[in-house]
Amino acid sequence: MTFDLVLDHLRQTSLLLQIAETSHWDQETVMPEKGASLRAEQIGALAATIHTRQSDPQVMEWISALNEAELTPFDRCNVDEARRQYDKATRIPKSLAEASAKAASEGQVLWTEARKQNDYAVFAPALKRNVALKREEAACLTDGDGGLYDSLLDSFEPGAETAEVEPLLESLRPALVSLRERIQEKPAPTALSGSFPESDQLDLARFVAETMGYDFKAGRLDISVHPFSSGTVSDARITTRIDEADIQDCLFSTMHEVGHALYTQGAAHPYLPAGDYCSMGVHESQSRFWENQIGRSQPFAEWFFPSLKTRFDTLNLRGPEELYAAVNHVQTGFVRTEADEVHYNLHILLRFELELELIDGSLETEDLEAAWNMRFERDFGKAPPDARLGVLQDVHWSAGLFGYFPTYSLGNIYSACLDEAMRADLPDRDAMVRAGETAPILDWLRERVHSRGRLLAPQDLIAEATGKAPSTRPLIDYLETKFGALYDL
Known part of the structure; x- marks a missing residue:
């Protein structure tokens, strides 16, 4: 009782x-x-x-x-x-x-x-x-010797400490910078272009979401300034955004947020903490997996291209190979949500560094825009031309979500570990994606991740799901293999 x-x-x-x-x-x-x-x-x-x-x-x-x-x-x-x-x-x-x-x-x-x-x-x-x-x-x-940031990080990644997360994420930098430098010497693929009306983009986004397994009877898709996912198992809502000159923002924002929503819709006990999501790093592993390992894969391009071409006759690309190359074009851009997989974690490292300093008081908000521009130029070789493409591009700090950004990179690390294990269990996964049959993929994630709730700590959950302790090796191997083939490195 x-x-x-x-x-x-x-x-x-x-x-x-x-x-x-x-x-x-x-x-x-x-x-x-x-x-x-x-x-x-x-x-x-x-x-x-x-x-x-x-x-x-x-x-x-x-x-x-x-x-x-x-x-x-x-x-x-x-x-x-x-x-x-x-x-x-x-x-x-x-x-x-x-x-x-x-x-x-x-x-x-x-x-x-x-x-x-x-x-x-x-x-x-x-x-x-x-x-x-x-x-x-x-x-x-904050207790004892813990820094202020640790307690904020713990709200999103329970048990994580800055002293462990910071060197882990920084360890990605050398491999990412090396890969970027080798790719920059190669010719760029044909860029995707065309005219993509808003209503047609939303129609295609809904089609992709349903193919991924998103239940529209328990969710909805809307437009917002910054895409996000929220809700519960029976009411999981997502948003996307539209650029009528570039369908990629809508497509990959939608796939990212659907990845979150599939985790939400798969909760076994939605009204109790133990049945809720494990951590934001694990949550981001789901969104990044669907966005990248599926959405930016060659099999997905082969499945998706006919639907894209049918809806948008102004599309300049001639086939799936060109689409696959275009959506994986490695280039230095200003916007995190539009970044390729090679640059993405470098964007996170920048934000992680800045918010650490904002919380410990070594950087004040009055100096943030200048600090952002200076460090972006340090890391990416050019400064943002304006605030919208720089310090104002992310919603997180406006909502007080300090400690969230590093979970994106943790999500990338976890997703690569899950991807590696899934491929061993589902050797015909590429054929499934090529045919638009994603149910076995979602079932695998439901069993290994979604249904486990908070019964395990984040790293323990990934270790149980994959049979190995999480590490950066699968992510680096994945990036090297994928972009090595794309760019003939």
Whole structure:
């Protein structure tokens, strides 16, 4: 009976968190402009209510009365998550939780306006407030010798520490830079071009999403400034964006967000923490797998090209080989979400470096744009021409999501490990993709990842799914093999 009280408490709290998530979706897609101020108040009120529930001492009294030795692993995981929520909530004052939620809502509105005006100064005050609140939150959560950033990283990748993640991600740099330099000496493939009307792009995006296994009876596809995924097993919503001169942004943004949504729709117990996603690194492994290992593969190009050509007769490419080369063109660009696989992790390293300094106080928001431009030129050889292609391109900091960026690279590392193991189990996978038959691929991920919830730590989950401890080797091998063949290195 006591354990039922714990489960009911966790379930009700999860439902409130899902309401808050739906409110954020509404804000980014269909909310009228004048609703921004009220929405910030609503989200702040929800955050305060959720904080009150998570910090309720009654929960710990219920847990102390349990005989945890009698619980199943799933039930013990729920108890551990309840403790984790309680510990975090009791360290962070309710007023701070409410202020952070309101600031994130207001920050996203100002970020959107700043992008319209192409002016970082419009967004800078909101970012300054977000950074200050995150520093305050991190200080509340930090124990012993841990740095402020560790506690923020832990919110997205439980158990991860900066001292481990930073050298892991940095270890990718030499191989990526070497591969980029060798490719730059080779001729560029024919670039994809044509006219791609918005309605036709959305129609094609829905077709691809359904082929991947996305259930539109339990989800929807909309347009937003920055693509994102949110929701629950029966209401998993995704967004994309449209450039009528280039279909790649819509295609790969959609595949990326569908990858997230497939994980969400595959949750076995959507209302309890133990059945939720393992970590953002694992979540990103799903989005990056579908976007890259599937969406940018040669078999996918062979399946996809006829549908692309049928819908867009202005397409300049003549066949699947040219499409495969075009969508894997390695070039130095400014935008992370449009980056090729060789450059992508270099974009993450830049953001990781900057947000570490923002949180530890060695970089202030007033100096962020200049720091971004200087370091981008250091890493990529040219400075962004404007704020929209530079410091304003990502939504994350406007929403207070400090600690999120490194999970993209962790996701790339995990996805390559999963890809390697899947190929061993499904040796005819390329033939499946070539035929548009993705159900066995999704079933493999459902069994190995989606259904496992939070029963294991992130690295343990990947190790169990693949039979090996996660490492950067599969990712480097994958990139070397793929681009070595593409560019005849």
